[in-house]
Amino acid sequence: MSFLRQGVALLSRWIDDVCLAILSLGDLTRPRTKFQVVEQDDQSFLVQALKRRSAIRVLGAPLRFVEGDFREDAGGRVRSRLEGGQIEIVLSRRRFVFRSLELPQQAAGFLDAIVRAQIDRLTPWNPSQAAFGCSAPTEIAHGRVGIVVAATALASVMPFVTALEALKPNAVVVSAAPDAPGVEGQSRTVVFSQRTNRERSMGRVRRFVLAAPAATGFAALAAIAVWMFVGLDMESSRLQISRQIAERRVALLSGRTSVSDEATAKLAQKKREAAATVIVLEALSQALPDNTNLTELQVTESKLELSGVTHEAASLIRIIEQTDQFKNATFFAPTTRAPLENGEQFHIQAEIVPTVPVFP
Numbered sequence: 001m002s003f004l005r006q007g008v009a010l011l012s013r014w015i016d017d018v019c020l021a022i023l024s025l026g027d028l029t030r031p032r033t034k035f036q037v038v039e040q041d042d043q044s045f046l047v048q049a050l051k052r053r054s055a056i057r058v059l060g061a062p063l064r065f066v067e068g069d070f071r072e073d074a075g076g077r078v079r080s081r082l083e084g085g086q087i088e089i090v091l092s093r094r095r096f097v098f099r100s101l102e103l104p105q106q107a108a109g110f111l112d113a114i115v116r117a118q119i120d121r122l123t124p125w126n127p128s129q130a131a132f133g134c135s136a137p138t139e140i141a142h143g144r145v146g147i148v149v150a151a152t153a154l155a156s157v158m159p160f161v162t163a164l165e166a167l168k169p170n171a172v173v174v175s176a177a178p179d180a181p182g183v184e185g186q187s188r189t190v191v192f193s194q195r196t197n198r199e200r201s202m203g204r205v206r207r208f209v210l211a212a213p214a215a216t217g218f219a220a221l222a223a224i225a226v227w228m229f230v231g232l233d234m235e236s237s238r239l240q241i242s243r244q245i246a247e248r249r250v251a252l253l254s255g256r257t258s259v260s261d262e263a264t265a266k267l268a269q270k271k272r273e274a275a276a277t278v279i280v281l282e283a284l285s286q287a288l289p290d291n292t293n294l295t296e297l298q299v300t301e302s303k304l305e306l307s308g309v310t311h312e313a314a315s316l317i318r319i320i321e322q323t324d325q326f327k328n329a330t331f332f333a334p335t336t337r338a339p340l341e342n343g344e345q346f347h348i349q350a351e352i353v354p355t356v357p358v359f360p
Helices: 002-029 105-122 154-165 198-253 259-273 277-287 314-321
Strands: 034-039 044-050 056-058 063-066 069-071 086-091 097-104 130-134 138-140 144-153 171-176 189-194 293-299 303-310 326-331 344-352
Touching (some): 063 154, 086 154, 097 105, 105 144, 130 171, 144 189, 154 171, 154 189, 314 326, 314 344
Parallel strands (some): 034 086, 086 171
Antiparallel strands (some): 034 044, 044 056, 044 063, 130 189, 171 189, 303 344, 326 344
16 A cells, blocks of 8 residues: 555656646746836836836836725726736835845855745744845855845735735736836845746646546547457458358359350350451442442441442442341431542441341
8 A cells, every 4th residue: 555655646746747847838838928016105006017128118007005905097907917927016125124144155056045044033034924035146255145135024915915816917926126226127136926826727737637648548449449340340241251252152063154154155145146347348349339439337236337439329228238238228428429539429327137147
C-alpha cells in the first residue's frame, strides 16, 4: 500500500508539472494586457494601460475605493476593460514601512530568503502577517550591497486584492510606489503577487491531461473492435467464396456442362449464323457485270452494303437478288450521275443468306 501511495503521489506531482508547463506556454503565446492602478494623493486610483516601449495610456476617470470595492463614475467603462489582464496596484508609500539593509555581495542571490528570515525583526509583523519585498541590490563599498525592504500588514493589502479579483484579472500584483515618481518601473517594490485564476486554470488543464489518455485508450479500443468486426466479416466472405469454388468444382467433376463447352457452342453458333467474307466476295465477283466498279464495300454479320459506278444502276438490284447468296436488295441512298465517269453512282444494301445451315 505504501508503494501504491508513493506511485499515486509521484503521478500527481508529474501531472501538476505538466499543467504548469502548459499554462506557462499559454502565457508566452498569449501575452496579457498589463494595467496599473496607481493610488493618488486624494486616495483615488488612476487606471493606466501599459503599452509596448513603456508607453502609458490613462483609461477614463479615476476609481474610488469605497466599502471594499472599486467604484467608477456613471457611464464609465474602466472596470470592464480590466478583465483578463495583469493588474498591478501601486499603493502610496505612506502605507508601508521601509528599512535599509547592508549585506555581503555574495548574498545577492538569496535576498528573498534573507528578508523573510529577518522580517519580524525589521517590522512589527511576522512573515505570515506581512506583505513585503525588497528593491534591487545596489553596490556599496567593501564588497557589500544595499537593499531597501518595504513591508505592510497583509490585512491592509488583501481588501484591494479581493476587490480586483472581482474584475476577473489574470494576475494581481501589489507594489509600493517609487520614491521618485518620475522614474517609471525602476523603484517600485513588489510586496504581493497572486495568479487569481491559476487554480481554476490548473483544474481545467488537469482534467484535460487526465482525459486525454482515457480518450486515447477509448479510441484504441474502438479501433480494435472495428478491426475485429471487419476481420470477421472478411473471414466470412472468404469462407463463402471458398465454399462456392468447392461447389463449382464438384459440379464440373460430376459431368455438368463446362464453361469451355458452353463457349465452344456459342462460337459454333455464331460461325453458322455469320456469312464468310470470302464467300460474299466470290458471289459478288461472279454476279456483278464487267462495267461495274465498286468504290466501297461493307460486310456485317447479315447485311451487305456496296457503293460504286455502273452504266445502269437499276439492273444491279435484279442481278444481286438472282444469286443464292443475297436477298432483299434495295437502294439506301439516291442514285446520281457520276461527275467524272460515264455511268451512275449507286448505293445498294442487301441481306446475306448464310451458306451454312443454322442449328438450334
